[in-house]
Amino acid sequence: MKTSPYYQPHPYAPSSFDSLPADAPALPVVVVGAGPVGMAVALGLAQRGIRVTVLEAATQVSFGSRAICISRHTLEVADRLGVGEHLSDLVLPWQGGRSFYRDAEVLHFLMKHDEHDVRGPMVNVSQSEFEQVMADALEAHPLVTLHWGAAVTGLTQQDDEATVTVDTCDGPRTLRARWVVAADGGRSAVRELVGVGLQGTSYEGRYVIADIHWVSELPAERMVWFDPPSNPGSTVIMHRQPSDIWRIDYQLDPSEDAEVETREERIRARIASHLAWLGDDRPWTLEWHGFYKAHALALDSFVHDRVLFAGDAAHLVPIFGVRGLNSGMEDAETLTWMLSAVLSAGADRSLLQTYSAERHDAWRQNVANAGKSTLIMTPGSHGHRTTRDALLALATVRPEFSHLINPRQSSATHARRSALTVATTEALTTGLLPGDPVEDRRVVLADGKESSLGELRGTGFAVLGVELDPVSVEAASRLRDALASAFAPEDATMALVCREPATAAYVTVVDDGDGAVAAAWGAQPGDVLVVRPDGLLLARGRVDELAGLPQRVLAGGGVVESEAGPADAVVAVPADEARRESAWLALSDGINAVPSDDREGFLARLALLLADGVSTDDFAQAVTTAASVR
The missing domain is CATH 3.50.50.60 (FAD/NAD(P)-binding domain)
Known part of the structure; x- marks a missing residue:
């Protein structure tokens, strides 16, 4: 009998150890x-x-x-x-990944991935x-x-x-x-x-999660089906893993008993139903399952x-x-x-x-x-359920609405509001801001060797200078040494980014002949960027203004003001997408705010108010489109 490739963890013997003696250091x-x-x-x-x-x-x-x-x-x-x-x-x-409303594709997204x-x-x-x-x-x-x-x-x-x-x-x-x-x-x-x-907040939606071993030619991408025949009114998510292991998550209807639906026979039946709907009757084995609620x-x-x-x-x-x-x-x-x-x-x-x-x-x-x-994925109110279903239906004929279905995959968070961050450049609002994650990227050194920013900066602090003059290079070197001394055993490195690089005996030089590295950071000649060990930008400005940086960090920097500071988004959202998102959330809240017997009236009043701001033809076309999809 063929052995499943599903990973089985290595067991360890329970550890035997003594209490720490009372006279021993903690x-x-x-x-x-x-x-x-x-x-x-x-x-x-x-x-x-x-x-x-x-x-x-x-x-x-x-x-x-x-x-x-x-x-x-x-x-x-x-x-x-x-x-x-x-x-x-x-x-x-x-x-x-791809998202489907029943059997119609309503979203195909690609995460950011550049050649560098x-x-x-x-x-x-x-x-x-x-x-x-x-x-x-x-x-x-x-x-x-x-x-x-x-x-x-x-x-x-x-x-x-x-x-x-x-x-x-x-x-x-x-x-x-x-x-x-x-x-x-x-x-x-x-x-x-x-x-x-x-x-x-704890959300209402409940998901059964399961791993199966299943040989399939389906691609390695995130696939989501909303309201598929295999799970009417709810959602199914599939992810491919190595060794032909597939992760399947499916949402339970609010009326379903979680105790019953998490029994192995019910899980097998529901997975079999979805795979049959996909038209694939190849054998599979259930390897693991669990249960999840969103919090x-x-x-x-x-x-x-x-x-x-x-x-x-x-x-x-x-x-x-x-x-x-x-x-x-x-x-x-x-x-x-x-x-x-x-x-x-x-x-x-x-x-x-x-x-x-x-x-x-x-x-x-x-x-x-x-x-x-x-x-x-799991709207917890009538208003959000109504607007979610409306978005899915509209996305089948109006793809500009599909970005609202995007799962917003994880990206590195920022610390822009941290009191540790330092921006000495006046009114710094563009490019890489203090507190932003500094993405690793491929670079070429002055000697022609290929490397990466992560390799250059190592695991500690990094001082990065853009088109520095000789005096600033010396000052940046002193800042690097001060960071290494103050935070020992933390390492500290230094690199220069130059359009016309020359090799230097004591500092790494990045060849930025096309200006791509400086442009990615929004940096100007003379700028110095200091990167923290966790990859966030600690400071950006002129090197003579950063001399006290190690002492500032050692002192704790103060308190983060969570409600103030630059906007949350590291990547700017296009204005039209932001407008649709605001409309979706406001409409959901509006439906939730009115009595249940006045929802239809609320939507009619809202439509008439909006119609007052558009042309008759545009409104008529919108009515036709809304009526044609369900």
Whole structure:
């Protein structure tokens, strides 16, 4: 009998270890949870010379595909953690997707991908395999101790440390740590022990998720069917994974009993119905299944004395747009360099409050986009359901409405509102703004060697100068040295971007003969850009104005003003698309606001008011189009 290629995690023996003696120094960091976020924190700290103890209640990595979509930015993080090359051997790249209303295609989208990009926009791999790659790296690192079968059951905090009680195969044990990182997922035990809870919105839509082994020629792209005959009135999503594994998500109708519908026989029947509708009768096997509800929840603060929260332990985002794991990896990278600065470089503890404020603001950015995707995928009110169905019907004949169905796939969040960011150029509003993610890109060096921005800047700070004069080059070198000295053991690198480059003995020079690199940043001759270890732009301006930057960061920078600052979107939305989106959301809210017996009257009044602002012919054509689709 042929063995399924479905990934089976490697089991570990439960760990045996002693309590930390009362007279021993506290451990630097204890990480609770060996999921992607917790392991990323542990790897990042260990790379910086900090000993880390990881506690995981299970005795293996997670089982099942779970978060399968890994973004370009997360792949960059994986490279900086040293696991990117191994991960790249496992993944299946993809660039876009298609959405269907019944059997009519209403959207074909492609994610941004330019010739200078080092990586594709998205890859698929099961979370289980992703975690195993990271677990192997942790097991091999001399500064990491990974305890399996170690469930945290108690936590108390003192002024300068926290005490963790751990249930092990040999009985309870206690560990003391200067800092505890809670990365133990959406059902966080640490969150409960600290006595804090998530706040926000939970959506009504419920999804069954399943992995099947199925040989098919369907492409590697995100496919969504709204109201297909195989799931009338609801939605089916399909994603291809490596080794002919397919992820299928389908929405349950509000009237359906989740307990009944999550039984294996019902899952098999519904998947069989969809595959039969697709016209494919080849055999398949059910490998794993789960259940999901969409949430947009977060802690008010991600820092509670000596306990630092990250990933799903700190916040939950709706599944649509694949932001959960990807935003958690951003949390991990930001927390890692800031916590390292506090532990190793003497940075003020307020820098950790800056971590909290930045990443809470990033959660708000994710929810703003994922919330719109959720209103399309699983509208939770009559108004949003009515407008969603209207958009789908209109998109079959008016493709300009299809962008509203776009899943708004995950992209790196920004920290524009962070008090750490510095813009010395007056009225800086265009190009790469302080707080924006600095995308990796292919570059050519002055000696003709091909490289990438990520390779040049390494894992620490980077100082990038555009067309600098000799005096500014020397000043930029001093800034680089100051960053390396202030944040040791954090690395700091420097590179010059020049239209007419000349090789230099002590600094890397990028050949920007066509001006493409400077143009991508919106940079002018004389500009200096400073990049943080997590890939965000820390500062942009003239080098003589940035001399105090290391001290500013070490001091914590202040407080993020989440409600102010530049616009959220890193990529500008065309005006007509923004107008349609505003109209869709306003109309949905309007329908919800009126009594149920006045909805038809409300829509009639609204149509007459709008007709007063357009020509008679345009209004008549709109009436005809609206009446012709259902």
